[in-house]
Amino acid sequence: MKPNRQMTTRKQNGKNVEEDCNMPVYTLGIASQLSEIPAHSIRQYIDEGLIIPFKLESKRHLFSRNDIDRLKLIRSLIRNKGLNFSGVRALMAMIPCWSIRECPEEDRSSCGAYTENFQPCWEASEKGRHCRNENCRDCEVYHALDIDTGIKTVLKSLL
Numbered sequence: 001m002k003p004n005r006q007m008t009t010r011k012q013n014g015k016n017v018e019e020d021c022n023m024p025v026y027t028l029g030i031a032s033q034l035s036e037i038p039a040h041s042i043r044q045y046i047d048e049g050l051i052i053p054f055k056l057e058s059k060r061h062l063f064s065r066n067d068i069d070r071l072k073l074i075r076s077l078i079r080n081k082g083l084n085f086s087g088v089r090a091l092m093a094m095i096p097c098w099s100i101r102e103c104p105e106e107d108r109s110s111c112g113a114y115t116e117n118f119q120p121c122w123e124a125s126e127k128g129r130h131c132r133n134e135n136c137r138d139c140e141v142y143h144a145l146d147i148d149t150g151i152k153t154v155l156k157s158l159l
């Protein structure tokens with residue numbers, strides 16, 4: 001699988017500045033500007049479980065560079081591939097989390113991430129013991145689909 005971007009370089013006051021792509025530093029307004037997606041659409045993506053922003057104690061959301069790439073991917077799936085929110089959710093639900101995380105057979109039948117077909121594992125009603133206390137935002141499954149890959153690419157790397 002293609003790893004999530006770790007570092008990028010951006011210009012600041014004429015100088016090149018290194019930026020950690022996983023660091024949540026952008027407010028909703030800035031993420032909206034950088035992704036060119038209206039803030040109300042980003043809120044919809046969050047409500048639909050397509051993106052998990054970093055949450056501050058104040059309940060405000062922050063976004064990283066990788067989150068901005070993910071927002072663009074979601075918009076591309078909707079605009080260019082003709083998917084609606086349910087379609088994007090179903091696509092994300094096809095990522096075989098049980099295989100990527102090597103969940104034991106005996107845990108699978110009681111895990112919603114394995115048994116529920118049309119929602120991403122991070123939205124599962126009941127998660128198995130491997131995932132119960134995990135932060136899905138940091139999980140390789142959550143990051144398995146990126147701007148350059150489809151589900152087929154993920155499956156080819158596993159099968």
Ligand code: SF4
Binds near residue numbers: 097136
């Ligand atoms: S930790 Fe979260 S994103 Fe990762 S496999 Fe489990 S439910 Fe899915």
